[in-house]
Every structure is written in structure tokens, then in C-alpha cells.
Amino acid sequence: MAERGTKMGFPEILFNLFPGMGAMTLLGRKIGYTKAEKVILSGKLYTAEEMYELGAVDVLVDPGSGEQAVYDFIRKEARQRNGALALRAARELSQPIAHDELMRIAEIWVDAALRLESKDLRMMERLVMRQTGKVETAHTGDSVVLSA
Known part of the structure; x- marks a missing residue:
């Protein structure tokens, strides 16, 4: 459902x-x-x-x-x-x-x-932060930069 x-x-x-x-x-x-x-x-x-x-x-x-x-x-x-x-x-x-x-x-x-590998773990951390709303977004022109 x-x-x-x-x-x-x-x-x-x-x-x-x-x-x-x-x-x-x-x-x-x-x-x-x-x-x-x-x-x-x-x-x-x-x-x-x-x-x-x-x-x-x-x-x-x-x-x-x-x-x-x-x-x-x-x-x-x-x-x-x-x-x-x-x-x-x-x-x-x-x-x-x-x-x-x-x-x-x-x-x-x-x-x-x-x-x-460490790159996989970094990606996992970024996804967790995005999911929990702990990522700051900075707008640069038409793109969005994600940073933890």
C-alpha cells in the first residue's frame, strides 16, 4: 500500500x-x-x-x-x-x-x-545525510552542489 x-x-x-x-x-x-x-x-x-x-x-x-x-x-x-x-x-x-x-x-x-571500498562508504554516508536532511545545498548557477 x-x-x-x-x-x-x-x-x-x-x-x-x-x-x-x-x-x-x-x-x-x-x-x-x-x-x-x-x-x-x-x-x-x-x-x-x-x-x-x-x-x-x-x-x-x-x-x-x-x-x-x-x-x-x-x-x-x-x-x-x-x-x-x-x-x-x-x-x-x-x-x-x-x-x-x-x-x-x-x-x-x-x-x-x-x-x-572507501569510495563506496563515502557514497553511503552522502546518501544517509541526504536522506536524513543533513546535507547543505549551495546553488551555483543552474547546478546544485551537495556538501556534508
């Missing part, structure tokens, strides 16, 4: 890593592994509308109505509880997520993280 205009993505590739906590497993099962790999490797921020079109977002709502949409979803699920639970159980049977798979992916992620 996402509000229109919300942006989301997987920035890890920008600092030479990948999202290793189930993103490939879960997103791959949701939208297909080829699309999931393309999304993850792009490093792009996608709008909620784009993720909805890809099939990664199930419910798209207007800005400011996300909380109410969650309550509406819960009420609807309560009315269909038996059928919804049975459907999810069938999906888990047909698309199981094995603990071993997640652990092995985590091991691959750790190995990749240990190979990061």
Missing part, C-alpha cells in the same frame, strides 16, 4: 552493494525476478504509481489517506478472514521462502559488504 507521489527504491547499488535482507526473494516472487533485478540494479527512486504498475504495490491511495486505507484494508480482511488466510497459506505452499535461502543471501551480502 502506498500513497500516490511517494518515492521508493533500493539505493544499495549506488554504494556498490545490494539489498540483502530478503528484497530479491520477496520482490522477485511479487513481480518476477527479471523485473526485480532491474529495479534493484537501477538504484532509481520509483514513484508509488510506477511501483503499482510493476505490481510491487497492491493498493494505491491518495496522499494523506494512507492511514485510513490501512484501516479499511484491515476491516475488509476481517470480513474475508477465512478465505484470505487460506489463500495466503496456499501461496506460501506454492512459493515457499526457505530460511536457508534467506541465510545464504545474508552471507553473500556480508561477503559483498566486507569488500566495499
